[in-house]
Amino acid sequence: MHFKYAFKDFLNRLRGKKRHGPVSPGHFELALDLARVRNKVLAEPDPQIKAFLLFAFSFGAISKSQIFQDAFVQWALNGKRDGFFCDFGATNGEFLSNSHALESHFGWSGICAEPATSWHEDLHRNRPNAKIETRCVWARSGEKLTFSESASRELSTLTQFEDSDSHARRRRGAKNYQVETISLNDMLEQHGAPEQFDYLSIDTEGSELDILKAFDMTRWRPAVITVEHNYTANRKVIHDLLVAAGYRRVLPEVSLFDDWYIEGRVELPV
Numbered sequence: 001m002h003f004k005y006a007f008k009d010f011l012n013r014l015r016g017k018k019r020h021g022p023v024s025p026g027h028f029e030l031a032l033d034l035a036r037v038r039n040k041v042l043a044e045p046d047p048q049i050k051a052f053l054l055f056a057f058s059f060g061a062i063s064k065s066q067i068f069q070d071a072f073v074q075w076a077l078n079g080k081r082d083g084f085f086c087d088f089g090a091t092n093g094e095f096l097s098n099s100h101a102l103e104s105h106f107g108w109s110g111i112c113a114e115p116a117t118s119w120h121e122d123l124h125r126n127r128p129n130a131k132i133e134t135r136c137v138w139a140r141s142g143e144k145l146t147f148s149e150s151a152s153r154e155l156s157t158l159t160q161f162e163d164s165d166s167h168a169r170r171r172r173g174a175k176n177y178q179v180e181t182i183s184l185n186d187m188l189e190q191h192g193a194p195e196q197f198d199y200l201s202i203d204t205e206g207s208e209l210d211i212l213k214a215f216d217m218t219r220w221r222p223a224v225i226t227v228e229h230n231y232t233a234n235r236k237v238i239h240d241l242l243v244a245a246g247y248r249r250v251l252p253e254v255s256l257f258d259d260w261y262i263e264g265r266v267e268l269p270v
Helices: 003-014 027-042 047-059 069-076 100-106 117-126 184-190 208-213 234-244
Strands: 084-088 109-113 131-133 136-138 144-149 175-183 199-202 224-228 247-250 258-263
Touching (some): 047 069, 069 100, 084 184, 100 109, 175 184, 224 234
Parallel strands (some): 084 109, 084 199, 136 175, 199 224
Antiparallel strands (some): 144 175, 224 258
C-alpha cells in the first residue's frame, strides 16, 4: 500500500471509520497501525513529502481537517500565528474544519461561510470568534439559487452541481431550498479581510471553478489556497487558472481529492 493511502487508512481507523478492514479495538493495534505508517513515511525518498508528513504527525492531535489541510497551512507558513483565513464550506465549524485548529491554537481570525441551514446553529456556537457568513458563496452576489442539502451534509451543494462528481448517488433524496448568493470578492470586502491574507479554503462540492473564475486575484492574494477537485475535469482548469495568477501547486502526491497552492511569496520549509 502506497504511504499516502496507508496514512489515510490510519486516520480513518483513528476516527472509527471502516475502510480497509475492521477498526482496531485496542490501543496496541492502533499503535501498530501508527508504527507501520511512520515506517512508510520515514522510507519516503522525497524530502519535501517526508518533511510535511512528519509535521502532520505532530499536528495530528489538534487537526480537524479531513486530510491535514490545516497542518499543511501551518507547515507552509512556518507555524504562523495571528493569521487570517477564509473557510467555505465550513460545516459546523468543527467537523472536517480546515480553520478550527488555526483559530483555536494559533490565534488566527477569519471568515467561516456555510449555506446549509442545518449547520448554522452549531456553526455559531462552535465558532463564536469567527465572522459567520450564511449566504452561499458563488460567482455573483444577490442571486437566488436552489441548494441541495444532502443527508451526508458535507456533500451538500447547489443543485446544478449535485451530479458533478462521484458522490452523485449519495446526494439523492436531498432537501432543496432557496439560498441567496454572495461572491467571494464581496464576502471578503464586507467582512473586512486584508487584501494579502493567509489562507483560502474552498470546498463547495462542484462550484469551485465558477467561484475562482470570478475571484479578483489582482486584489486579493491569499498566501495558501486549498481547493477540492474530487478528480473531476475541472481540476486542470482550476490549476491553469491559479498558475496564471501566480500560484504553484505543491504536494499533489498527498493532497488526494484536494489541490494545495502557494503564492509566490511563500517559501516552503524544505
